[in-house]
Amino acid sequence: MRRAFVRTLVELAAANPRLLLLTGDLGYNALEPFAERFPDRFFNAGVAEQNMVGMATGLAEAGFIPFCYSIVTFASLRPYEFIRNGPVLHRLPVRIVGMGGGFDYGPQGATHHGLEDLAVMRVQPGMTVVAPADHEQLACALRSTWDFPGPIYYRLGKDDTLTIPGLEGRFELGRAQQLREGADCALVATGPVVVEAVGAADDLAARGIRATVLVVASVQPAPVEDLAGVLARVPVALTVEAHYVVGGLGSLVAEIAAERGLGCRVLRCGVRRMPDGLSGSQAYLHRTHGLASEALVETVLRALGAG
Amino acid sequence: MEARALTPTRIRRIILEQSKRAGVGHIGSALSIADIIAALYGGVLRIGDLADPERDRFVLSKGHAVLAVYAALFLRGWLTEDALNSYCADGSLLGVHPEHALPGIDFSTGSLGQGLPMGVGSALAARLQRSSRRVFVLVSDAECNEGALWEAIMFAAHHRLANLIAIVDLNGQQALGYTEQVLSLTPLDARWRAFGWDVHEVDGHDVDGLARTIASLDIRSAPPHVLVARTVFGKGVSYMERQLKWHYWPMSDEEYRQALAEIAG
Numbered sequence: 001m002r003r004a005f006v007r008t009l010v011e012l013a014a015a016n017p018r019l020l021l022l023t024g025d026l027g028y029n030a031l032e033p034f035a036e037r038f039p040d041r042f043f044n045a046g047v048a049e050q051n052m053v054g055m056a057t058g059l060a061e062a063g064f065i066p067f068c069y070s071i072v073t074f075a076s077l078r079p080y081e082f083i084r085n086g087p088v089l090h091r092l093p094v095r096i097v098g099m100g101g102g103f104d105y106g107p108q109g110a111t112h113h114g115l116e117d118l119a120v121m122r123v124q125p126g127m128t129v130v131a132p133a134d135h136e137q138l139a140c141a142l143r144s145t146w147d148f149p150g151p152i153y154y155r156l157g158k159d160d161t162l163t164i165p166g167l168e169g170r171f172e173l174g175r176a177q178q179l180r181e182g183a184d185c186a187l188v189a190t191g192p193v194v195v196e197a198v199g200a201a202d203d204l205a206a207r208g209i210r211a212t213v214l215v216v217a218s219v220q221p222a223p224v225e226d227l228a229g230v231l232a233r234v235p236v237a238l239t240v241e242a243h244y245v246v247g248g249l250g251s252l253v254a255e256i257a258a259e260r261g262l263g264c265r266v267l268r269c270g271v272r273r274m275p276d277g278l279s280g281s282q283a284y285l286h287r288t289h290g291l292a293s294e295a296l297v298e299t300v301l302r303a304l305g306a307g
Numbered sequence: 308m309e310a311r312a313l314t315p316t317r318i319r320r321i322i323l324e325q326s327k328r329a330g331v332g333h334i335g336s337a338l339s340i341a342d343i344i345a346a347l348y349g350g351v352l353r354i355g356d357l358a359d360p361e362r363d364r365f366v367l368s369k370g371h372a373v374l375a376v377y378a379a380l381f382l383r384g385w386l387t388e389d390a391l392n393s394y395c396a397d398g399s400l401l402g403v404h405p406e407h408a409l410p411g412i413d414f415s416t417g418s419l420g421q422g423l424p425m426g427v428g429s430a431l432a433a434r435l436q437r438s439s440r441r442v443f444v445l446v447s448d449a450e451c452n453e454g455a456l457w458e459a460i461m462f463a464a465h466h467r468l469a470n471l472i473a474i475v476d477l478n479g480q481q482a483l484g485y486t487e488q489v490l491s492l493t494p495l496d497a498r499w500r501a502f503g504w505d506v507h508e509v510d511g512h513d514v515d516g517l518a519r520t521i522a523s524l525d526i527r528s529a530p531p532h533v534l535v536a537r538t539v540f541g542k543g544v545s546y547m548e549r550q551l552k553w554h555y556w557p558m559s560d561e562e563y564r565q566a567l568a569e570i571a572g
Contacts, residue, residue: 020435040435046465051458054424055431058442061414062360062432082421082455089415090407 001156002030002099004135008142009067010034013041018063019146022056024049024070026099031069053079056094057086065093065147071105072098072114072155080120087151088124094151096121101131101155101191102242103285110275113285114155118190119247121153122220128173129220131155133194134162136169137177137217144171155219157192164194167215176223178230182210185300186230186264189240190216190249196286197240199293204300211300216249227256231264236303238267238296242286245270267303269296310384315345315514319543319570321378321391327563329395333403335541335553336372339478339511340445343536346517347443348379357385357410363440364413364429368422369447369476370404373412377401380411420453422446423473427459430471430531441526445474449481452490457502463531464503471531472521473504476511478540482554496535504533511536543570 010033013019021034022043035042045052049070056066068075075098076083087094098117105112121129128148132138138156145152170177176188180201189197194215201211212230216223231237231253239250250268257266271289278288286292290299311317318341326334347365354362367376377394380386393399400409404417413429416422426444433440450456463471477495479486486492500506507520517534524532540554541547544566558566 043431045462046458048455048458048462050420050455051424051427051462054421054455054459055428055462057414058425058428058430059432059435060428061364061425062429062436064432064435066428081418082424085415085418085421086425 001135001138002158003160004139006030006033008139010037012146013038018065020064020066022052022066022068024052024074026070049074049079050082053082053086060092060094067095067097069097072100072117076117088127091150093149096153098155100158103282104158106282106285107279109279115244115271118219118243126150128152131190131219132217133215134164135160137167137171140169141171162192171217173218174221174223176226177215180211180213182212183233184209186212186234186237188214188237188253191242193240193242193291196291196293200296203297222252224256228260231257231262234264236265238269241270243270245272308384308387311382313349313382315342316570317382318345318375318378322374323566325374325394327558330557331395332555332557333371335547337375338542339538339540340372340375340476342512342514344375344379346514348383351518351521361440364442366414366422366426366444367405368416368444370416373405385411419450420455423456423459427463430468433470441470443472448475448477448492449486451492460502468531469529470526473533475535476538477535478538480540499533503530505530507534509534509536511538
């Protein structure tokens with residue numbers, strides 16, 4: 001989504017002089033189109049994410065809409081208290097852009113795995129949290145939210161080629177997008193790992209098990225009614241996220257099921273283990289953590305007592 | 308609301324009165340900056356209307372001393388007496404640390420090291436908007452322990468943000484000790500200078516001198532400016548001066564009477 005992000009941002013910036021782009025010295029071979037087109041509105045803050053977010057707060061107070069770009073962990077965790085006491089506390093339109101959610105930077109190792117950003121961002125009141133599944137959904141999400149009055153966290157994937165079939169760039173704040181309809185189980189997924197959920201649903205269909213697939217890109221505000229509606233219709237729901245199972249999509253879905261008193265069993269598929277030092281490709285790490293479509297199918301079959 | 312004469316003594320009196328009424332501490336920190344605040348709100352800051360986007364901005368990065376600012380806002384007529392008397396009361400916007408929802412407070416602070424980055428962004432915004440407004444950030448000396456402060460110092464110097472004026476309240480004390488014992492900052496002026504700032508060593512209790520120094524700054528083309536202001540923690544109350552306990556302690560009745568008498572001179 002790197003190119004789609006920059007392409008869309010350039011398009012928005014051309015029409016809106018309030019839009020600025022700040023980076024924590026990352027985005028090689030990605031941010032150049034913006035930097036070249038708007039040299040006066042592009043700032044490399046250096047490897048200094050706390051100051052980047054602090055500055056963005058001062059810029060936003062004066063009327064700008066600054067986008068702060070870095071890799072997920074450095075964008076969300078390093079300056080976290082600056083986000084909390086800056087745009088959140090002041091209710092300002094600062095955009096935190098985390099590139100490479102989950103295991104996008106798999107071979108880079110544990111410091112580069114973005115596994116808790118959704119949790120820490122959605123716990124902040126007034127923070128909009130957007131995690132698109134593919135580049136088309138990102139472009140739509142960016143166009144429809146960029147000038148929203150409060151702060152936004154965008155969790156992006158690196159891949160610019162992945163397209164989720166049937167999603168067709170749909171996005172709406174506070175809504176989920178449904179890709180498959182079935183009453184046997186639900187697969188609720190966020191981010192590019194949606195592709196594994198879709199693959200699992202298709203495998204299950206071949207076995208005669210009908211799965212509803214929901215894409216949650218608007219993590220906050222959460223698509224409460226869409227989720228509750230699906231959870232009321234199925235006995236088992238799997239949440240699928242390249243994220244720790246604590247605090248992210250799995251927790252969100254479990255909260256809704258519990259608060260609504262729904263009988264649906266919620267199985268959270270995500271990262272449960274402590275970092276073990278092993279790195280590898282995104283596909284390898286998805287397999288390792290039970291997020292590949294084959295593992296999702298097995299989890300559904302076990303839950304339905306059919307495995 | 309009525310404006311009153313804004314003097315350091317009046318600021319100090321309000322600091323003592325409100326601290327006593329509320330039964331809270333941070334008295335020494337507020338007294339330390341009383342003269343700097345008197346200089347800023349007594350004529351340095353160009354603020355006609357608190358809602359004017361072209362007004363100068365002020366960030367009190369050492370937010371725990373905000374009572375001095377409340378006093379100045381009251382004396383300028385921007386805060387009612389009832390509001391001032393709500394300091395630390397249930398449901399008040401006037402807490403121990405500043406809250407931007409209160410008119411006259413540009414940025415909420417309280418977590419040290421965050422004010423200068425916000426001020427740098429504010430100064431950059433003014434430059435981008437071709438505005439002549441200036442941004443003042445008052446930091447504590449111990450706050451210079453924070454790494455993020457130096458990130459901001461580097462960015463401001465690199466981009467030559469001449470409209471940014473930092474003031475360091477160099478009182479030599481921090482929560483658990485004297486700065487030289489906790490984490491030495493010496494030579495603080497040389498450190499800022501080495502990072503590319505225009506450094507001025509000043510007496511932080513000389514109101515006219517502070518105003519004169521600020522008036523002399525080139526806010527168009529120079530690097531960013533810092534006034535390293537030598538101050539005395541607890542200034543004006545003999546038993547508080549340079550005493551660590553007055554970072555936290557509230558006053559007894561006897562201590563309160565003595566303090567009022569001493570600041571009245």
